[in-house]
Amino acid sequence: MAKTIMTIDDSSSMRQMVRFTLSQAGYNVLEASDGRDALGKLGKEKVDLFISDINMPNMDGITLTKELRGAVATRFTPVILLTTESQPEKKQEGKAAGATGWIVKPFQPDQLLAVVKKVCP
Amino acid sequence: MAGFNDDFMAQMRAAFREEAEDLLGELDAGLLELEAAPGNRDLIARIFRAIHTIKGSGATAGFAKLAAFTHRVEEVFEDARQEKLRVTSDLTDVALKACDVIRVLVGQNESDPVPAEAAMITSQLERFRKHSEVPVQNPVEARPGSAANGALRFRIIFRPKPEIFFSGCDPVSLLDELNGLGRCTVRLKDDAIPAFADLDPELNHLAWEVELISRQSVDVVREVFVFVEDDCELQIEEEPCDEALLVDNSMAFPSAALSAFLEVGRSHLGALEEAFLQIDAGQHDRIGEFVTAARTVANGAEQLLNEREIPIPATHPVAALHDLSRAAASFAEGFSDQGEKACIQENIEVLFGITDTLKRHYTALVAGDVFSVGNPSWLQRLEQPGGASQAVPVKGSPEQEQLEVYLDAASQCADAMNGALGRLADKDAEALPVLMRALSTFCAISSNAGQTSEAALVQPLIDNLREILEEGRSMEENELQAIETGVAEIRSRVEALRAKTLSASQPRPEQRQEGETGGIHPDKTAAAVSSIRVDQDKLERLMRVVGELLVARGMFPILARKVEAESGHTMLAKEVRDAGATISRLAEELQDSVMGIRMLPIKTVFQKLPRMVRDLARSLGKQVEFSLSGDETELDKAVIEQIGDPLVHLIRNAVDHGVEAPDDRLAKGKETTGLIEVAAFNQASSVVIQIRDDGKGLDPAMLKRKAVEKGVITDAQASSMSDQEAMELIFAPGFSTASQVTDVSGRGVGMDVVRNNIRNLQGTVSIQSAVGKGTTFTIKLPTSLMISKGILVSSSGQEYILPIEHVRDLVRIPSATVRSFRGGRFAHIRERILPIAPLEAMLGEESEARTQEELCVAVMNAAGRDFGVVVDKFHDEVESIIKPLPAELSELPGLLGATIMGDGRIVLVVNPEQLAA
Secondary structure, eight states: OOEEEEEOOOOOOHHHHHHHHHHHHTTTEEEEEEEHHHHHTTTOOSEEEEESSOOSSOOOOOHHHHHHSSSSSGSOOOEEEEETTTTTHHHHHHEEETTEEEESSSSSSHHHHHHHHHOOO | HHHHHHHHHHHHHHHHHHHHHHHHHHHHHHHHHHHSTTTOOHHHHHHHHHHHHHHHHHHHTOOOHHHHHHHHHHHHHHHHTTTTSSOOOOHHHHHHHHHHHHHHHHSSTTOOOOTTTHHHHHHHHHHHHTTTOOOOOOSTTHHHHHHHHOOOOEEEEEEEEEEGGGGGGOOHHHHHHHHHTTEEEEEEEEEEEEOOGGTTSSSSSEEEEEEESSSOOOHHHHHHTTTTTGGEEEEEEEEOOGGGTTTTTTTOOHHHHHHHHHHHHHHHHHHHHHHHHHHTTTTTGGGHHHHHHHHHHHHHHHHHTHHHHHHOTTSSSHHHHHHHHHHHHHHHHHHTSSGGGOHHHHHHHHHHHHHHHHHHHHHHHHOOOSSSSOGGGGGGGGTTTBBSSSSSOOOOOOHHHHHHHHHHHHHHEEEEEEHHHHHHHHHHTTTHHHHHHHHHHHHHHHHHHHHHHHHHHHHHHHHHHHHHHHHOOOHHHHHHHHHHHHHHHHHHHHHHHHHHHHHTTTTTTTTHHHHHHHHHHHHHHHHHHOOOOOOHHHHHHHHHHHHHHHHHHTTHHHHHHHHHHOOOOOOHHHHHHHHHHHHHHHHHHHHHHHHHHHHEEEEHHHHTTHHHHHHHHHTOOOEEEEEEOOOTTTEEHHHHHHHHHHHHHHHIIIIISOOOHHHHHHHTTTTSSEEEEEEEEEEETEEEEEEOSSOOOOOOHHHHHHHHHHTSOOOHHHHTHHHHHHHGGGGGTOOOOOOOOOOSOTTOOOHHHHHHHHHHOOOOEEEEEEETEEEEEEEEEEEESEEEEEEEEEEEEEEEEEGGGEEEEEEEEEGGGGGEEEEEEEETTTTEEEEEEEEEEEHHHHOOOOOSEEEEEEEETTTTTEEEEEEEEEEEEEEEBOOOOOOOGGTTTTTEEEEEOOTOOEEEOOOOHHHHO
C-alpha cells in the first residue's frame, strides 16, 4: 500500500514541489499550510511521514514536532524538518523536539526522495 | 493565488541572484587557484560544490536554462572530483569562460535566449570528458582509506539511546541500509535489557554489532547514521581486508552434501509448487503437503548448514532457503486447520510469494551464487528481524509469533500481579505501585496485541487502583478481592490462549529429528520404492533385442505353413504354430515390461503447465481456468523428453491467442474466465494429448487472407481451399496468426516447428476449430518409438512397409474409374476425389503401367492431406523395428529406413511425409 506523507509548508509552491516529487514516486501526499493546519488534518488518515518547514505562521515546525511526539498516534512517526544551511542551531532544536531528520534547503527532488526512503522505507 | 505564486517566484529569483553572485565570485577565485595547483582535491571539491549549488538552487528558483548549462560544467568537475579527469590549464580556461556564461544566465530572464558561446563551451567541456576515459591517477592526493576501492572491513557498534523511537527512527531500517552497502553480519546485543518489572516497552534496550565488508568508504558508512548521530553511541572501526571476503570463497559446502540437498530441493520445491497451485485452486486440504514440502526443504537446508563449522551468513542462498522455507511451513501451518477459510486471497498471495522466492533462492544456489537474491520486502515479516549472523529458525507465522510474545509477557504480568497481591495481603503498601504497573502494562500489551477483551477486563481495576493511589489510602478488603478475582481471570484466559496456540503448532517437535535423518520426510522414506539406475544404452540394447524377438516370432506361422505344405504333417504344423503362439505371448509380455521400464507418466511434463498458464494469464490480464487430466498416461521416455516444448507452445498459444480478454468474452456472452483443458489418454497403440480452449477459434477466411498476404499460398489456391485445409495453414513455415508478435508466443518459433517436432516423434497433430467457440489441437503419439506397425505391400516386385499411423484405408478400385487431369491421376474413392500415384513412381523409380482391372490403393494421410498410393498387393500387418538406412543410402527420398523381417528379409519402410511433399 502506498505510504502517506504530509507536507507542511506555508509556501504553496514549496508544497507543490514536494507533492509533485513524492506523488511521482508513488506516495500519497497530504498538504497543510502550517503546524496548526497539520494537527487539524490528522486523524482522518494514517500518516507515515511528516515533512515540515520550520518557519511558519500560527505554529512553527519545532512546535508541531513536539505536538506530534505527544500524541499517541504519531509519537513514533518520522518527522523531517526543512532547514537552511545557515541555521545549524535549528537542526539541534528540531532534533531535541523529536525530529527524525532534516533536509537542507534548497534541495533537489532526488535528495528529497533519498531522505524519504531513508526514514520511511 | 496566482499573484502570490508569481510574487513568491520573483522573491526566490531575487534571493537566488544574490546567492549566485557570491558563489560565482567564489568560483572565479577557486578556478584561478586551481590553475596554479591543478591537483588540489579540496579546491576541486569546493568548486564542484559551488557549481552544484548554483545548479540546484537555480533549478528550484526556475532558472531552467541556467540549470541545464551548469549541469554540463558540473559533470566535468564531478569527473575531476572522482579523479576520472585531470585538470589542465585548458580546462580551467574553459571553466572560467563558462562562469561568464553563467553570470549572463543568472542576470537574464528565462525567456531570453541562451548566449551564443554557451554551445561552444558545452562542446569543449564534452571533449574534456571524452578524452579522459582512462582514469588518471592523481599522485598528490592518494588518501588511503577514504577513497576505498579495495574492500574494507568495518566493525560497527550501534547502540541507540532508549528514547530513539521518539525521534521517529526505526533502527532496523538503518541496519537494512548497512546491509545494502556490502556483506553484512549483524549480531544483536541484548545485554542492556532490564528486568521485566523495569522494562518500558516504548524504550529501546537493544544494541547491534555489525561486521560490514564493503567497498564503500567510511564516510558513506557514517552517512547511514547521519540523522541519529546524537541519539546513539556509535563506533565505527575500519581496516583493509581481503577482496575475496566480499565474495566469500569459504562459503563452500561439501559437494556430496550440497548435491544431496540440491536433489531434495528440486523435488520438494516441485511438490511445494504443485501444492500451492492446488491451494490456489481452492483445495485447502493440500496445505498439509505445502507444509511438509517446505519443512523438508528447511530440514535439508539445516542439515547442509550443519555441515559447516563456520556459520554461513544469512545472505547465502542456503540460509535464505532455510529461513524462508521454515517460516513458510509455520505460516501455512498457521491456517492449515481453517478449512476453506484458509484459501483467502491474502494467504494465497503470501504463499505465491514464498513459492516464487524459494524457487529464486534455489536457482541462485544452483547457479553457484553466494548471495541470495533477498526476499521481497513484504515477505520480511516472515523472517527474523535484522538478518542475524546465523540462520535461526523462525518460531512461527508473524501472527502466531506475536501472540506467543504477548502470552509470555502477559504471564509475566500475571506473575507480577500475584506477587504484589501476596505482599498486599501482608499489608505491604509498597506493593500497590508494583500492582499498578503490572496491571497497566498488561492493559497496554493486550490492547496492542488486539486482545481488547483482556484490556477491558483490567481497566476498572486500574481505575480503582489509581483512585486508591491518588487518595493515598489503603486498600479495602472488597477491593482486594475484586483485584484477586480479576487476576485469576487474567491467568485463566492467558492459559487458555496458550493452550490454543500450542495445539496450532503441534507437529513441530519432530523437526530436529527429521533434519538428522537426511531431510527426507519419514512418510516419503516409507513410500519410497527401491530402484536402481541403469545406463540408458543398456536399456536400449535390451529394447532392440526384444524388438527383434517380436519380429522373429513372425517366423513361426511361416514355418508352420511350410511344414504343412511340404510334409503334410498337420499335427506337427499345429505344434509349431502353438509353440509360436506361446513364444509370441511371452515376447509380448517381455515387450510390455521392457517398454514399461522406459515408460514415464506424462505427469513430469504436465507438472510445470499450471504454473506457466497461471503466470501467463496474469501477465496478459486474462482469466483462465486450467484443467489437466490423464497425467498418469505413460509415454516412452524419449517422447516425454521431447514433447514438452511443442506442448508448452500450443498451450501458450491457447492462452495468448485462443482465450480472449475478459471484456471481449463478456461482450460475446461468454463467462469471463476462459477454459483450457489438456487431456492425455491412450487410444489403441497411441497416446493422444488434446489441448482444448473455448476461445475465439480459428477463422479460415482470415487465415487464407494472411497466407496470401505472406505469400504462403496464391489467391487461386486460397479460393479452392477447404476450411480444414485453411486451418492447416497455421502449420505452414513463415505463418503466424498474431498480427502482432507478442512476447508470449510468436518469437520466431512457429507452429511449423511444433509440427516438425511432433513428426520427429512419429506423431501427428491436427486441429478442430470453430470461430467463436474455441480450438482443439490433437496430438497423437506412438507409445513407443522403437516398434512400429505397418502394412506390408509389394509394388513392382519389391516389398515395402507403409507405417500404419499414416494409412487411412486400404481399397481396391476399378482401374476404369481413374481419371487423368493435367498430368495427374485422380480416383473416386469413398465419395472423395483423391490424387493417386504408383508407389514406385512416388519413390522416383520408373513405373510400369498396371494392367489389372482392379487397383490396390492405400489411402494415406500425411502433411495434412490425403492421397492414394497404388501398389500391386497388400500383405499382412507387421510389427517392425525401423533401423535407419546406412549413410550412403540415407539420401534416398521417400524412405524412413529399413527393417528385418522374421524370415530375415530386408524391407524398406516408406516415409509418407516425403511422399506427400
